[in-house]
Amino acid sequence: MFKLRDSIILGSGLLSLWAVNVCSQERVPVAGEILDHSSDKTMPAVKFDPHPNITGFMTPRPVEKNSDDIYFSANEIQNDNETNIITAIGDVYVIRSDGTIKADKIVYNQELDVITATGNVVIVDSSDNVIYADELILRDQMSQGTLKQLKVLLRDESQVWASKVKTLDNNDKVMYDASYSPCDCQMEGKNKKEPLWKITASKIRQDTEGQNVYYRNAFLKVKNVPVFYTPFLSHADPSVKRRSGLTMPTYGSSNFMDTYVKAGYFWAIDDHSDLTVSPYFTTKHGVIPEAVYNMYTQKGDMSLQGSIANDKDKDKKRGHIFAKGRYEINDKWLAHLDAKYVSDSIYLRDISLPEKTDAWLTSNMRVEYFNNRDYANIEANYFRTISYNLRKSAAREKFNGSYVLPYIDYEKYNQLTDFGLYTKNTFNFASVVYNKEHSNSERGTMINEVVLPYTSPWGEKMRLSGSVKSDFYYVDNYLNPSKEVITGSTARVFPQLAAEWKLPFIKANEESRQIIEPVIVGVFAPNDNNKTNRIPNLDSENAFLDDVNVLDIDRYSGYDLNDTGSRVSYGFNWNSYGNILGRTQAFFAQSYYFDDENSFSQSLGERNHFSDYVGRIYANPSSYLDLNYRFRLDKNDWEIKYNELGARIGPDILNFYVSYIHLNEGNNAVLKNGLKAERHELYTAVNAKLTRDWSIKLYNRQDLAAEHSYSIEHGGSLTYEDECFMLSGNVQKYDSNDPEVDNDYEFTVSFFLKTIGGFGK
Numbered sequence: 045m046f047k048l049r050d051s052i053i054l055g056s057g058l059l060s061l062w063a064v065n066v067c068s069q070e071r072v073p074v075a076g077e078i079l080d081h082s083s084d085k086t087m088p089a090v091k092f093d094p095h096p097n098i099t100g101f102m103t104p105r106p107v108e109k110n111s112d113d114i115y116f117s118a119n120e121i122q123n124d125n126e127t128n129i130i131t132a133i134g135d136v137y138v139i140r141s142d143g144t145i146k147a148d149k150i151v152y153n154q155e156l157d158v159i160t161a162t163g164n165v166v167i168v169d170s171s172d173n174v175i176y177a178d179e180l181i182l183r184d185q186m187s188q189g190t191l192k193q194l195k196v197l198l199r200d201e202s203q204v205w206a207s208k209v210k211t212l213d214n215n216d217k218v219m220y221d222a223s224y225s226p227c228d229c230q231m232e233g234k235n236k237k238e239p240l241w242k243i244t245a246s247k248i249r250q251d252t253e254g255q256n257v258y259y260r261n262a263f264l265k266v267k268n269v270p271v272f273y274t275p276f277l278s279h280a281d282p283s284v285k286r287r288s289g290l291t292m293p294t295y296g297s298s299n300f301m302d303t304y305v306k307a308g309y310f311w312a313i314d315d316h317s318d319l320t321v322s323p324y325f326t327t328k329h330g331v332i333p334e335a336v337y338n339m340y341t342q343k344g345d346m347s348l349q350g351s352i353a354n355d356k357d358k359d360k361k362r363g364h365i366f367a368k369g370r371y372e373i374n375d376k377w378l379a380h381l382d383a384k385y386v387s388d389s390i391y392l393r394d395i396s397l398p399e400k401t402d403a404w405l406t407s408n409m410r411v412e413y414f415n416n417r418d419y420a421n422i423e424a425n426y427f428r429t430i431s432y433n434l435r436k437s438a439a440r441e442k443f444n445g446s447y448v449l450p451y452i453d454y455e456k457y458n459q460l461t462d463f464g465l466y467t468k469n470t471f472n473f474a475s476v477v478y479n480k481e482h483s484n485s486e487r488g489t490m491i492n493e494v495v496l497p498y499t500s501p502w503g504e505k506m507r508l509s510g511s512v513k514s515d516f517y518y519v520d521n522y523l524n525p526s527k528e529v530i531t532g533s534t535a536r537v538f539p540q541l542a543a544e545w546k547l548p549f550i551k552a553n554e555e556s557r558q559i560i561e562p563v564i565v566g567v568f569a570p571n572d573n574n575k576t577n578r579i580p581n582l583d584s585e586n587a588f589l590d591d592v593n594v595l596d597i598d599r600y601s602g603y604d605l606n607d608t609g610s611r612v613s614y615g616f617n618w619n620s621y622g623n624i625l626g627r628t629q630a631f632f633a634q635s636y637y638f639d640d641e642n643s644f645s646q647s648l649g650e651r652n653h654f655s656d657y658v659g660r661i662y663a664n665p666s667s668y669l670d671l672n673y674r675f676r677l678d679k680n681d682w683e684i685k686y687n688e689l690g691a692r693i694g695p696d697i698l699n700f701y702v703s704y705i706h707l708n709e710g711n712n713a714v715l716k717n718g719l720k721a722e723r724h725e726l727y728t729a730v731n732a733k734l735t736r737d738w739s740i741k742l743y744n745r746q747d748l749a750a751e752h753s754y755s756i757e758h759g760g761s762l763t764y765e766d767e768c769f770m771l772s773g774n775v776q777k778y779d780s781n782d783p784e785v786d787n788d789y790e791f792t793v794s795f796f797l798k799t800i801g802g803f804g805k
Contacts, residue, residue, distance in 0.1 A: 115137075115138075115139040115140070116132060116136075116137070116138060116139075117135070117136070117137040117139070118132035118133060118134055118135060118136040118137070118150075119133060119134030119135055119136075120132070120133045120134055121133075127153075127155075128153070128154040128155045129151060129152065129153050129154070130151070130152040130154070131149070131150075131151050131152075132149065132150045132151075132152075133148075133149050134148070134149075135148075136148065136149060136150045136161075138150060143167070143168070144167070144168040145159075145161055145165070145166070145167055145180070146164075146165070146166040146167075146168075147161035147162060147163055147164060147165045147166070147180070148162065148163025148164050149161070149162050149163050150162075156183075157183060157184060158181065158182070158183050159180075159181070159182040159183075160179070160180070160181050161179070161180040161181075162178070162179050162180075163178075164176075165177045165178065165179065165180045165191075167180065175191065175194065176194070176195045177191040177192060177193055177194050177195070177209075178192050178193035179191070179192040179193070180192075189210070189211045190208060190209070190210050190211075191206075191208065191209040191210075192207065192208050193206075193207060193208075194206040194207075194208075194209050194219070202224065202225065202226035202798075203224070203225055203226070203229065203239075204222065204223070204224050205222065205223045205224075206219040206220060206221060206222040206223075206248075207220050207221040208220045208221070214252065214253065215252045216249060216250060216251060216252050217249070217250040217252070218247065218248070218249045218250075219245075219247070219248040219249075220246070220247055221244075221246060222244065222245050222247075222248045223242050223243070223244045224242060224243045224244075225239035225240075225241065225242035225243070225768065226767065226768040226798045227239035227240045227241060227242070227766070227767060227768035227769070228766075228767055228768075229242075238267060238268045239768070240266065240267065240766065240768060240769055241264065241265060241266045241267075241768065241769060241797065242264075242265050242268075243262060243263070243264055243265075244262070244263045244265060245259045245260060245261060245262040245263075245277075246260050246261040247259070247260040247261070248260075255280060255284050256278055256279070256280060257278065257279055257280070258276070258277075258278045259274075259276070259277040259278065260275070260276065261273075261275055262274050262275075262277045286310075286312045286318065287312055288309075288310060288311045288312045289309070289310055290307070290308070290309055290310075291307075291308035291309065291310050291320065291322065292308075293305060293306060293307045293308070294306045298394070298396070299394075299788065300328070300329070300394035300395075301324060301326040301327075301328055301329060301332070301394070302326060302327045302328035303326070303327045304324045304325060304326040304327070305324075305325045306322055306323070306324050306325070306334075307322065307323070307325070308320055308321065308322030309321050309322075316339060316340045316341060317337070317338065317339040317340070318337070318338050319335065319336070319337045319338075320335065320336045320337075321333070321334075321335045322334050322335070322336075328356070329353055329354060329355060329356055330354060330356075332351060332352070332353045332354075332395075333351060333352055334349075334350070334351035334395075335348075335349070335350060335351075336348070336349045337349075343371055343372045343373075344369065344370045344371035344372055344379075345369065345370055346367075346368070346369035346370075346371075346381075347366075347367070347368045347369070348365070348366070348367050349364075349365070349366045349367075350363065350364060350365040350366070351363050351364055351395060353391075353394075353395075361387070362387040362388060362391045362394075363386075363387055363391070364384075364385060364386040364387065364391060364392070364395070364397065365383075365384075365385045366383070366384050366385075367381060367382075367383040367384075368381060368382050368383075369381040373411075376413055376414055376415050377411060377412070377413055378411070378412045378413075378414070379410070379411050379412075380408070380409070380410050380411075380412070381408075381409050382406075382407065382408045382409070383407045383408075383409065384399070384405050384406070384407050385407075386405060386428075389405075389428075389429075389430045392405075392430065399430070400430075402430050402431075403429070403430060403431040404427050404428065404429060404430060404431075405427075405428045405429075405430050406425060406426070406427055406428075407425065407426040408423060408424070408425050408426075409423060409424050410422060410423030410424070411423070416457075417455075417457040418455065418456045418457060419453075419454070419455045420452075420453065420454040420455075421451075421452070421453040421454075422450055422451070422452050423448075423450065423451045424447070424448065424449040424450055424451065425447060425448040425449075425451065426445075426446075426447040427445070427446050427447065428445060446476065446477060446478040447476075447477055448474055448475065448476050449475055449477075450473070450474075450475060451473070451474045451475075452471070452472065452473040452474075453470075453471075453472050454469075454470065454471040454472075455468065455469070455470050456468070456469045456470075463496065464496065464497055464498065465494065465495070465496045466494075466495055467492070467493065467494050467495070468491075468492075468493045468494075468495065469490070469491070469492055469493075470489075470490065470491040470492075470493070471488075471489070471490050471491075472487075472488075472489040472490075472603055473486075473487065473488045473489070474486070474487050474583075474603075475487075476582055478580075478582060482521065483519075483520065483521040483522055483523070483580075484519070484520050484521070485517065485518070485519045485520075485522065485580050485582065486517065486518045486519075487515065487516070487517050487603065487604070488515070488516045489513065489514070489515050489516075489603045490513070490514045491511055491512070491513045491514075492511065492512050493509060493510070493511035494509065494510050494511070495507065495508070495509045496508045496509070502547070503547060503548060504545065504546070504547045505544075505545070505546040505547070505548075506543070506544065506545050506546075507542075507543070507544040508542070508543050508544075509541070509542045509543075509597070510539075510540070510541045510542075511539070511540050511542075512537065512538070512539045512540075513537070513538040513539075513540070513606065514535075514536075514537050514538075515535065515536050515537075515538075515579075515603070516533070516534075516535045517533065517534045517535070517578070517579050518532070518533045518534075519531065519532065519533075519534070519578070519579070519580060522578075522580050524576065524577045524578070524580075525576060525577065526577060528577070530577070530578055532578070534575055534578040534579055536572070536574075536575055536579075536606075538569070538570070538572065538606045538608070539569065539570065540567065540568070540569040540597070540598075541567070541568040541569070542565065542566065542567045542568070542597045543565070543566045544563070544564070544565050544566075544595075545563070545564045545565075546561055546562070546563050546564075547561065547562060548560070548561040549561070555622050555623050555624060556620060556621065556622025556623065556624060556625065557620070557621050557622060558618070558619065558620045558621075559617075559618070559619045559620075560616060560617070560618045560619075561616060561617040561618075562614075562615075562616045563595060563613075563614065563615050563616060563617065563633070564612065564613070564614045565595050565597070565612070565613040565614075566610075566611075566612050566613075567597055567607075567610060567611050567612075567613075568610045569606075569607070569608055569609060569610055570608065570609075571608050571609045571610075571639045571641055571642060572606070572608055573608075574605050574606055574608065574643050576605075579604060580604065581604045581605055582602070582604055583601065583602025583603060583604050584600040584601055584602040584603070584604045584605040586601070587599070587600065587605075587644060587647035587648055588648075589644075589648060589655060589656060589658060589676065590658050590674065590676060590686070591631055591633065591658045591659055591660045591674055594613055594615070594633045594634075594635060594655070594658050595613050595615065595633060599644055600644070605643055605647070606643065607642075607643060607644050608642055608643040608644075609637055609638065609639050609641065609642025609643065609644075610637070610638040610639065611635050611636060611637045611638065611642065612635070612636050613633060613634070613635040613636075614633065614634065614635075614636075615631065615632050615633025615634065615659075616631070616632060616633075617629070617630075617631050618630045618631075624665075625663075625665050626663075626664050626665035626666055627662075627663075627664045627665075628661075628662065628663050628664070628665065629660075629661070629662040629663075630659070630660070630661050630662075631659050631660050631661075632657065632658075632659040633657070633658055633659065634654065634655055634656070634657050634658070634679070635654070635655040636653060636654055636655075637652070637653050637654070637655070638653075640652055640653050652679065654679045655679065656676050656677060656678055656679050656685060657676070657677040657678075657679060657682075658675070658676045658677075659674070659675055659677075660672070660673065660674045660675070661673045667695070668693065668694055668695055668699075669691070669692070669693055670691065670692045671689075671690070671691040671692075672689070672690045672691070673687070673688070673689050673690075673691075674686075674687065674688045674689075675687040675688075684706070685707075685708060686706065686707050686708075687704070687705075687706050688704070688705045688706075689702065689703065689704040689705075690702070690703045690704075691703075696733060697732070697733045698730075698731075698732045698733070699730075699731050699732075700728070700729070700730050700731075701727075701728070701729040701730075701731070702726075702727070702728055702729075703726070703727040703728075704725070704726050704727070705723060705724075705725050706723070706724045706725075706748075707722060707723040707724075708722050708724070722749050723749060724747070724748035724749035725745065725746065725747055725748060725749070725756075726745075726746045726748055727743070727744070727745045727746070728743065728744055728746075729741065729742065729743035729744075730742050730743075736766075737764050737765060737766045738762075738763070738764055739762075739763050739765070740760065740761070740762050740763070741760055741761045741763075742759075742760040743757075743758065743759060743760065744757075744758040745757040745758065754779065755779060756778070756779055757776065757777065757778045757779065758776070758777060759774065759775050759776025759777060760774070760775060760776075761773065761774040761775075767798070768797070768798045769795070769796070769797060769798065770794075770795060770796040770798075771793075771794075771795045771796075772792075772793070772794050772795070773791075773792070773793050774790075774791070774792040774793075775789055775790070775791050775792075776789070776790050777789045777790070778790075
């Protein structure tokens with residue numbers, strides 16, 4: 045090896061292509077590294093471009109020049125002083141801080157300032173961009189260059205071929221006879237294999253200054269058969285993050301719109317805002333405009349979406365407006381907005397908006413406060429029923445159009461003492477207007493709590509706590525359970541003491557580890573009346589005993605009901621981890637009430653000292669079984685009152701999924717709040733891989749609680765997906781009991797070309 049100084053300049057104008065090796069696993073030295081032929085050590089993997097595509101490798105990156113030193117390495121170097129030509133032969137490397145060239149042979153004509161590299165040419169620049177070619181010619185201190193028979197493999201294994209690539213004086217890049225495909229293929233040799241699809245063009249030019257890429261005579265070919273042609277095509281350079289332009293059109297058919305085409309235009313207003321206008325052109329209701337506006341700032345973001353339709357069948361205007369935003373006021377305060385308006389609930393299904401299956405349409409505006417463990421929330425909510433069952437339920441209809449303004453929640457944790465003791469203060473206020481007669485309720489709640497956690501030297505985990513909950517209510521026009529209309533104020537105070545104890549036992553060997561942990565929770569509280577004749581229950585209606593809340597100190601979800609009465613809850617957790625059973629967990633628990641007049645059991649329609657048994661089992665012994673089972677058993681005869689099963693069985697080639705839920709609260713609770721309390725439902729699905737690329741899915745959701753069992757929803761899909769292409773056909777039917785909804789089959793066909801995009805409706 046010998047060293048030349050200031051002989052050749054490897055500039056950043058060298059064709060900077062983002063790629064990895066296509067046809068060789070041989071190590072290539074990075075810029076500034078001297079290759080040691082006596083070692084077989086491999087170099088670190090090159091850095092990949094995070095956004096690979098057909099033109100991504102054509103975008104140059106800034107290169108920092110640290111030195112003008114150039115190093116040559118070759119098996120043989122010839123220097124002809126008469127012609128001023130340097131010839132390097134055999135494993136030739138030209139190395140500088142900002143670039144490396146490897147080739148079988150490199151000829152440097154110093155008089156003409158031309159470098160010619162031939163035979164397995166590999167180029168690596170300072171950013172570890174790599175290209176491969178049969179021949180490389182560089183001129184004018186490497187500011188201009190030509191590559192012949194280019195071969196590139198991008199980060200996502202997409203491939204690019206070109207007969208020639210040139211760098212022009214203005215740093216534009218031009219590719220001739222170019223092809224691109226992300227599919228598996230073999231373009232040379234005996235086992236030549238054409239890609240499933242590819243894009244070809246007679247010429248591709250990258251406009252560096254204008255940041256555009258232009259195509260001439262572009263074809264989309266499937267199995268080398270042209271299926272789409274355009275004489276001219278352009279798009280933004282990969283370095284452009286966003287730019288105004290047309291979006292991909294979609295088409296389809298629905299009962300409301302009949303046949304329609306949806307075309308859109310994206311307007312990049314500035315670096316921080318954009319507007320997408322995408323109207324529906326329908327054969328039944330004319331043009332239905334739809335638009336989405338987005339704005340982004342350092343402090344937050346905002347999105348507005350809306351549409352309007354002239355419904356010729358109902359002879360009225362219909363539409364929707366959704367607004368969503370987030371704003372960081374400072375380091376501790378955060379504001380949110382989620383406002384939703386729709387002319388009618390059926391419009392969401394007609395336009396196929398994401399909220400079409402929601403039971404409630406909720407608008408919310410809130411401000412949050414964060415300071416270490418302290419938290420505050422001030423918000424306003426407006427509710428509108430969307431579900432047909434809720435809209436037709438007498439008990440729920442009174443809440444349609446209800447709102448909460450304001451709702452205030454504040455939690456403060458005080459500093460720990462030397463013994464680990466801490467105090468917690470909670471304040472909650474809600475003002476609710478909840479029916480058509482404008483019945484309203486104002487509630488203020490304060491909870492002061494003292495907590496002392498402790499871990500003994502034996503591993504026992506204990507927690508002592510005491511709290512006092514104080515409530516103040518004012519109600520106006522409240523119709524109580526005794527059918528009396530109440531207006532006035534009411535106060536109540538509810539003290540509570542609790543103790544928790546746990547002791548984990550561990551058994552471990554070479555093949556497994558088991559942990560069993562008994563748990564006891566004692567709660568001591570008065571059996572006071574919740575004053576339901578003067579206090580409306582708006583946030584604690586759905587009392588339900590299960591494995592999640594059986595050990596909780598307060599089992600209600602809200603503040604309107606107090607969990608009165610003393611009790612002891614006990615149970616155990618069991619966990620096993622190992623080679624035989626894999627991961628298996630089990631939980632089982634029950635409660636004992638000292639007084640059978642406690643409020644929670646009465647909410648369940650029961651009066652007993654002992655609660656039902658609740659538990660869960662999770663089993664994942666192998667990759668072929670994933671099971672989760674939750675249950676509730678009658679305390680007397682062990683009859684199943686609630687059970688929920690979810691299981692996935694089988695390997696990927698053929699597997700079954702089963703979801704089963706059965707809730708039966710007994711004859712006294714068949715009708716609860718105007719809705720059936722019993723739920724009995726079965727969901728089954730089968731997934732099968734017919735071949736490596738073809739798969740099928742069938743599913744059915746069955747209502748077993750109805751007098752005559754019927755399918756709520758069923759359907760299936762057939763999908764072909766390989767490394768570069770996806771085609772999927774879906775069919776489904778949802779049987780809604782809403783008379784305004786047509787229970788027809790829905791068909792969807794979509795396809796996707798990897799790295800290019802997809803289309804379907």
